[in-house]
Amino acid sequence: MTVDPHKVRQESMIAMLEREHRSLTSSFLALALLAVAFAFFPNKLTMYALLTLRLASFAFTRRAASALENAVRKRRESASPQRTMIIAMALTGITLGLMLLPPPADTPFAAVQMVRAVILIAVALIAVTLAAMPAPRDAMLASFFVTTCSLSLVEPQLANPAIWLVAAIICLGIRTYASSTGHHIVAAAEVLVEKRQLSEDLSIALARAEYLGSRDALTGLGNRRKLFEQRETGCADESRHVLMIDLDRFKTINDDFGHSVGDRVLVAAADIIRERLAQAGSSDDLAFRLGGEEFLVILNQDDGAAARLFAEDLRLEIADIRSREKGLEGATISASIGIARWQPGEEFDDVLQRSDAACYMAKNTGRNRVRAAA
Structure with a gap:
């Protein structure tokens, strides 16, 4: 049976957008943890300004995701909402990367590690959430990697190829895992579309059999x-x-x-x-x-x-x-x-x-x- 690729793509996108909607609790928790950790930073005003940018990016992402979900569910043209989603995820990667700005020397170790752990977990969760939407996912990972590498312009001690290599390995590892998850989601969407199509075909066949069972094949009148x-x-x-x-x-x-x-x-x-x-x-x-x-x-x-x-x-x-x-x-x-x-x-x-x-x-x-x- 030939499965309509457009329907598979549609089901995959709906699954992704539903996952993104369900991840709101995790997103709010991450923002709350960052707010707590930044309270212990000596440059807390700078970090809270970056957190505000992250909140603005988060709000923009939610709006873009809602517009894309609405277009997909109503089978409207979705190219423009998809482009907006890519931009939103690129901004997400930038704002997450900026919060890895090296803290002052007297910043508590636990607070620094909490921020780094939350950021890396957030990047991984977002990438997996958007596993079957390659363009927004890769836009977020690419902008996150570029932003973290660009921090060396502010802190020369970060201009270390080893640090860039570690960042690249982390981003590539997350992308590989997310891509594998995306393939599974697409495969599940194909099965769903195929079952739905088989069910529709069976319903049509049963309706036709019922019709022909009570109708004359030549004239269409009752038999x-x-x-x-x-x-x-x-x-x-x-x-x-x-x-x-x-x-x-x-x-x-x-x-x-x-x-x-x-x-x-x-x-x-x-x-x-x-x-x-x-x-x-x-x-x-x-x-x-x-x-x-x-x-x-x-x-x-x-x-x-x-x-x-x-x-x-x-x-x-x-x-x-x-x-x-x-x-x-x-x-x-x-x-x-x-x-x-x-x-x-x-x-x-x-x-x-x-x-x-x-x-x-x-x-x-x-x-x-x-x-x-x-």
């Missing part, structure tokens, strides 16, 4: 199985009328014009029945093809004269099929129709037998006419 469900429902409180419709000399049409033309005549007759029912305000669920050239209509009409008028109009339109369909100019098309009133409480088989007898009466008295059962 015999659908018709005989009326045995279970019976007649409504008000009487209705049952019309048995038989196309006259249909075998001659098949013999003279071919079965494909005969099929066209059957489809045209079914369409006429469907149209007439719609005009009468009834559903085509009450029209059936019994097989061959026989149709049956259950008309929600208590008035016998109105039912007779419906049948006459139907007969005239069926006789006009040859003028509606090309290639049938020489064909003789007509229908004999039998009508029977279906009384409340009457068994369906009984009214079916009477409508069938009325149809035979129409055929035996010259065809192309309507007859009503006694």
